[in-house]
Amino acid sequence: MAKRLDLKDVNIFYGRFHAVDNVTLSVAPRSVTAFIGPSGCGKSTVLRTLNRMHEVIPGARVEGEVLLDGENIYGSSVDPVGVRRTIGMVFQRPNPFPTMSIRDNVVAGLKLQGRKSRKELDEVAERALRGANLWNEVKDRLTKPGGGLSGGQQQRLCIARAIAVQPDVLLMDEPCSALDPISTLAIEDLIAELKTEYTIVIVTHNMQQAARVSDQTAFFNLRATGEPGRLVEIDDTPKMFSNPTQQATEDYISGRFG
Secondary structure, three states: OOOOEEEEEEEEEEOOEEEEEEEEEEEOOOOEEEEEOOOOOOHHHHHHHOOOOHHHOOOEEEEEEEEEOOEEOOOOOOOHHHHHHHEEEEOOOOOOOOOOEHHHHHOHHHHHOOOOOHHHHHHHHHHHHHHOOOHHHHOOOOOOEHHHOOHHHHHHHHHHHHHHOOOOEEEEEOOOOOOOHHHHHHHHHHHHHHOOOOEEEEEOOOHHHHHHHOOEEEEEEEOOOOOOEEEEEEEEHHHHHHOOOOHHHHHHHOOOOO
């Protein structure tokens, strides 16, 4: 597991609108990369291109290359469903299937793949819930609806669901924005544990969170409303937060705008 991601000259469009301009960056295996920047600068759009979620929007398209260990995931022979299995995503708001049991939430992806062995599914459910640091909290109520969990627990359930199919990369789009501080800390601790097995990319508006959880940080911005978003710079997180190369990065991190 845990593969390298490389973006080369990536341009993203919604119909005729040029949303993101010419992004080139690399994400190392078993690391956390944070995307930061003001609203509307394209960071979540870039995140969604990493597992071909962007193209489900009518008229959306991507130019350039997104390479997973050297293979272009937008190649003509590449199955988008397979890409999304290999590169999992956790969304901003927890989205468990509310009436489905906790156990069935976790193994939903495996069932879609045709896996039916109850023993195997139970083993995967336990392994994924342990991986999401949720097992001890739910092991006695696996048959209860996932919608009955707290917000923080629901988000960890969604993480368990994402890792149950054993992806190589895990994408997280503001996974803590709807959570209280205690649940946020639990997710951040979990991210630190998960990066030993997965390549993780996280979008966050929380500068302190980016500084705490990431190994490298990419700052996105846009010159003006209606202009495409662009990558301003990417570097090791300690350097980005102490001595960024670009003045715009320093202005954003220090709270002068955004």
